[in-house]
Amino acid sequence: MKKKWILVLFAIVIVLLGFAYINRDQNKQGTSITAVGSTALQPLVEAAGEEFSKDNPGVFVNVQGGGSGTGLSQIQEGAVSIGNSDLFASEQTGINEAKLVDNRVAVIGITPIINKNAGISALTSQQLKDIFTGKITNWQDIGGRNQKIVIVNRTQGSGTRITFEKWALDNERSIASQEQDSSGTARQIVATTPGAISYVSFSYADKSVVMPTLNGVKPTNNNVKTNKWKIWSYEHMYTQKKSDEDTDKFIKFVLSKHVQDKLVPQLGYIPVTDMKVERLE
Incomplete structure (x- = not known):
């Protein structure tokens, strides 16, 4: 009988240890903050997320691109914790800004980038507009080399594209052309594609491409x-009206x-x- 009770107690101890290991693994998993959207804002959110996770063990910040349109639609649906956007929610069709909280975390400049072999380092606003609307098709027409112009656009819904078309064009x-959903990919293609x-x-933007002056x-x-x-544009991190404690803290x-x-300045x-000026949208 004594041996039987010893076996029962041993079994109970094993079960309790099993629960302890399960709880330990659950604690290791922790919680996740998912931020989706603008690739222009992605480097800042990733860097801040790494530091935040170090200071808050068990909280992981998962950052994904996809463009501002995706970020805004995902946060409106409640599918993510944060929607990163280069746009005001009011600028995106189908988004109800009244349901969201706008956290403006930075400002970002956007620049045209040109392949180094085009022979161009300066443009006027009209020339830039004529290039992207198809009126100028060869760099030779504006003092560059005899090289066909190859336009690389961002995808529809990209905040960078919408901002560029609004303020530069x-x-x-822009005329129909190849489209890329990543700023990094767009830069790489420009750097390696003549014209x-x-x-x-x-x-x-880096030294692999030319950032021309404008006017x-x-x-x-x-x-x-x-x-x-x-x-x-402003860089927005949109949240829902009632976001969780970890998201608010981040x-x-x-x-x-x-x-x-x-x-912010380092990146x-x-x-x-x-900023010495302010935009409402």
């Missing part, structure tokens, strides 16, 4: 702050002095507080 639509031109946020104005953060460079972290003073963005 005076609300005209190519596209547009990306400042944070994605003599350089694409710099200082010129964005004063609106001398007019192709820019938004506050992104808006904190540490992120705004360090990560090529501009703190909203540094």
Whole structure:
């Protein structure tokens, strides 16, 4: 009988240890904050997410692209924690801005980028518009090399594309061309394709491509702050009216002095507080 009770107690201990291991694994899994949308904003959210997770063990920030349109539709449906967008919700068809909270976390400049072999380092606003609307088709027509212009657009619903067409093309639509859903991919194609031109946020532009002046104005953060460079947008992290505690905490972290003073400028963005002008949409 004594041996039987020992076996029963042993079995109970094994069960309790099993529950302990299950709870340990569940704690390891933790919780996840999913942010989806703008690829222009993605580097900042990823960097902030890594720091936030270090300070908040068990909370993982999952950041995905897909474009501003996707971010806005996903957050409106409640499918994600945060919808990253280069656009105001009011600018996107089918989005009810009254259901969302707009957290403006930074400003980003957007610049045309040109393949280095095109022989072009300066454009006028009219030339840029004529290129993307198909009126100018060879770089030779504006002082460059005898090279056919290859337009690389962002996908429909991209906040970068909508901003570019609104402020660089005076609300005209670009002609049909190949489309890319990633700023990084667009830059890579321009860098390796003779005659190519596209547009990306400042944070994605590098020495592999040419960032032309526009009407003599350089694409710099200082010129964005004063609106001398007019192709820019706010970076929004939209949440629902009632978001969970971890999401609210992460938004506050992104808006904190540490992120705004360090990560934002370090990654090529501009703190909203540094802007000398304001746009309502």
